Amino acid sequence: MPVQNISSIELKNCIVDELHLRERTDVNLTSSKDTWQIDTYLLAQFFNNLEAGSIVNNGIEIVQFAIKRRKLSEINNITLGYVDFVNGEVSEYFDYTQGNDDYIYTLVPIAENGLEGTVNEVQIKSDFTGWWIIDKTDSNNILACDTFLDGEPSVFTQLNQGRVVLETLNRFPQVYYTDKSYHTFTLSAAVPINPEENNSTSKEYSKILSMLNSRKPFIAKSGSGDLYIVEISNLRKGTPINTYFGRDYMTVNFDCLEILSETDYHDLY
Amino acid sequence: MAIQKPYNINLSGGIVIPAEEDFTLTWSVSGAVQTHYALEIRNNSDNTLVHSVTKTSSYVHSYLLLANTLSNGNEYKLSITVWDESDNSATSDLQIFQTSSRPTVTLTPVGTIGSPAYSFQASYFQAESVPLRYWSAFLYDNNQNLINQSGLQTSSTIEHLFSNLYSEHTYFIEFQVTSEKGLINTTGKVSFNVLYTTPKISTGLTAENNDNASIKLLWNVVQIIGEGENFSYVNNEKIDVTNGKVWFDSGFTIEDNFTLKVWLESVTNTFINLNPSASIVASSTPISNTSNLWLEDSNQLTELTLPLIHSNTAPNPDQLWLEDENQTTPQTLGVILDYVEPGSLTTAWVDLGIDAETIELIKLNGSNATLYLRYFNNGFHLYKDNILVDSVSVSGSNYYISIQQNGENLTLNAEVLAS
Numbered sequence: 001m002p003v004q005n006i007s008s009i010e011l012k013n014c015i016v017d018e019l020h021l022r023e024r025t026d027v028n029l030t031s032s033k034d035t036w037q038i039d040t041y042l043l044a045q046f047f048n049n050l051e052a053g054s055i056v057n058n059g060i061e062i063v064q065f066a067i068k069r070r071k072l073s074e075i076n077n078i079t080l081g082y083v084d085f086v087n088g089e090v091s092e093y094f095d096y097t098q099g100n101d102d103y104i105y106t107l108v109p110i111a112e113n114g115l116e117g118t119v120n121e122v123q124i125k126s127d128f129t130g131w132w133i134i135d136k137t138d139s140n141n142i143l144a145c146d147t148f149l150d151g152e153p154s155v156f157t158q159l160n161q162g163r164v165v166l167e168t169l170n171r172f173p174q175v176y177y178t179d180k181s182y183h184t185f186t187l188s189a190a191v192p193i194n195p196e197e198n199n200s201t202s203k204e205y206s207k208i209l210s211m212l213n214s215r216k217p218f219i220a221k222s223g224s225g226d227l228y229i230v231e232i233s234n235l236r237k238g239t240p241i242n243t244y245f246g247r248d249y250m251t252v253n254f255d256c257l258e259i260l261s262e263t264d265y266h267d268l269y
Numbered sequence: 270m271a272i273q274k275p276y277n278i279n280l281s282g283g284i285v286i287p288a289e290e291d292f293t294l295t296w297s298v299s300g301a302v303q304t305h306y307a308l309e310i311r312n313n314s315d316n317t318l319v320h321s322v323t324k325t326s327s328y329v330h331s332y333l334l335l336a337n338t339l340s341n342g343n344e345y346k347l348s349i350t351v352w353d354e355s356d357n358s359a360t361s362d363l364q365i366f367q368t369s370s371r372p373t374v375t376l377t378p379v380g381t382i383g384s385p386a387y388s389f390q391a392s393y394f395q396a397e398s399v400p401l402r403y404w405s406a407f408l409y410d411n412n413q414n415l416i417n418q419s420g421l422q423t424s425s426t427i428e429h430l431f432s433n434l435y436s437e438h439t440y441f442i443e444f445q446v447t448s449e450k451g452l453i454n455t456t457g458k459v460s461f462n463v464l465y466t467t468p469k470i471s472t473g474l475t476a477e478n479n480d481n482a483s484i485k486l487l488w489n490v491v492q493i494i495g496e497g498e499n500f501s502y503v504n505n506e507k508i509d510v511t512n513g514k515v516w517f518d519s520g521f522t523i524e525d526n527f528t529l530k531v532w533l534e535s536v537t538n539t540f541i542n543l544n545p546s547a548s549i550v551a552s553s554t555p556i557s558n559t560s561n562l563w564l565e566d567s568n569q570l571t572e573l574t575l576p577l578i579h580s581n582t583a584p585n586p587d588q589l590w591l592e593d594e595n596q597t598t599p600q601t602l603g604v605i606l607d608y609v610e611p612g613s614l615t616t617a618w619v620d621l622g623i624d625a626e627t628i629e630l631i632k633l634n635g636s637n638a639t640l641y642l643r644y645f646n647n648g649f650h651l652y653k654d655n656i657l658v659d660s661v662s663v664s665g666s667n668y669y670i671s672i673q674q675n676g677e678n679l680t681l682n683a684e685v686l687a688s
Contacts (some may be wrong), residue, residue: 001526003653005636008518012510013630015503019530025526029682031669033532038473041521046508050495052517054472062492076416085490087520093480093486105486107474116385116435120474120488128482136625142481221482240437 006190009042019044019052053087067093069159072102072123078266085109096134096142097219097266098126099227129223131155131187133212133232136269140162141211145189146223157226183228187220191250205237208252217265219257223237229260271357273300275330275349285450287370288339294347296330298360301353303328313344313365324352325424341370342397361523369450372394374427376405376444379461384433391456393427401425409441409458493520511535513537523635529672531631535676536668537677539628539645640679642672651681 011019024041036043036054044052055062061083068077083093095105097236102125109117130146142208162180193202212218221227238251260268277297292443294308306327310320312604320338325517339345347364377390393401394516406429415575419429472488479485491589499513508515629644641652651672658679665685673680 001637002677003633003635003640003679006523006527006633006640007521008516008634010514010516010632010634011508011630012514012532013627014511014536015507015509015534016515017507017534018530019532020530021521021523021527022530023526025528025673025675026640028528029528029673031686033441033530041523042519043519043525044493044495046502046506048502048505050497050508050515050517051493052489052495053493053520055490055492062490065488065490067486085492087493090487092488095486096481098484099483103484105474107472107486107488109490112598114669116433120472122474122476122486124476124478125482126482127478130481130482131515134482144481146370207594210450217370230344253537265315266353 062109063112064110066108068106090269097136100220100225101124131222136218145187147190157183188253228258229265230256231259270300272353274359275361278364280366285367285369287371289334292334297577303351307350307354310345313346339368341368371452372448372454374444374446376456382463383465385434387479388430391427393446399450402447402449404446407443411439436465440465441525534667649683655682
């Protein structure tokens, strides 16, 4: 019977340069040294410490990870959130706040003394369709505006600029600009109702009303790359006249008013 | 219309220029085309003529005042006279200006920074003791893109802390100073490196598009910290457990199959020999061809010395040979030389009194057995509990060892490494 459940290893009576324990046996057995592999149990390199995991921190315990993100074309990161460190288990994080663009996500280990460690990065191109309303503070508050009933409607965003036009005695007016520059637009969502899930127009409408009436700023993002921080108002509901059980659906329309920059939003929330 | 007096003179209004640098004096004219000009610069305190240009033919409305024509720390007055082609002339109003040495700012040498934050310093000097008005510090990334700045600072000490510096990155730092006379100077962009020990990490970080227009990040991190006693580090990259030990007993469990690779140095050899003068005293226990004999002297601290009794010449001097005088055919028994007491009395064992701890290099504790790697008699020996599994004869000082368990099979490989 093989030796099973080895959970401790001891070294003595020599000088040890490196120790590497792996699960796989179909590996290169030459004397070349490997980095941490996906099947590595333990890798001790003794760089002035007794660390042997996939993370080395001079014996200082890692307590959490910071999740950061930046666009491929930018230098500065924004911090999305923090996740507690769980040793040896797969951890996950969901980012709902990104637009449709190329991003670099960064995982930053944070030690118990607050020291940030060497980062790990991964690049991805976000790829979704339709418009989405996202509440960064509550991942349950998501409203998809990616289905429609008739045709393929367009969302028209209006840029509201601060302009002062002065008519003078000259041929042309004088135009002066202020800093005012924000977008407004209207979105609609077709919300299917499934009676088999004990759902109804009124229940679904209540849920949406509760979300949009929270008076919080939301992220409104589109598959074409738009991303605005908006305040939502004037919720309107539409239901067909000739509905019957099993053919019950609803559309909601609401107005969006851009009120913050993306950077300021992430600083505040 | 005759030429008007020069205006728009750029050396006016109390402007301060560094006398140690060239300065291009410019002016504008109106009324007629300039054909000649002349100028005078006088010391404003005593009207002494310091520098002059006599009537010079030129259509150009400029003059290069060469460096060090004037001296720093003084106030001067300038007048420019211009002529047109009709020889009409006009002289400018007197223009007052000052001279002052451009200040110098010197960055305190940085070297390689060993932390995420560093307080950069610089020193200010001005030859005429004109004080510092304000200063700024700028931080650039490796491509000299501005990533942070201090803003205008008025403190007399030029020092600023920049943080969030990443290890194994190169940055540029620049200080800019302005004297009370309004003259500016800079250190230029000076590069520096950042290198400090940070958590090295292999997370397997992945990202994928997910439901509800989200991105899902996944990662897996293992932190294992060993313990030890009586050990020291060698050159910050090895551990010396010659007189101690180190162990790892948390953060991992090897269920069955595994590959172990280890690089060892300064492995000393122990010779375990049987004294050829050993003798065996046997009882009258009947001996068959497959019988083995076990002998022990539990008080023995060193090699066991026993006389070898045989009544007939042994067929081979390295074989333990016992004879039963009633046996017509001599029995020849193989001898197992070891220091581990056999689990049963079916193995001939001569206790050599060697302490197993001194020749043991690696021990792996499993739930059902323990693996030992030992080095003696110029070879590595792998034991599963008390059973010898595999041996490799190799002699040197520094070694690379691999041990694999693949189901029931345990294999040991060893090679000598150059020192």
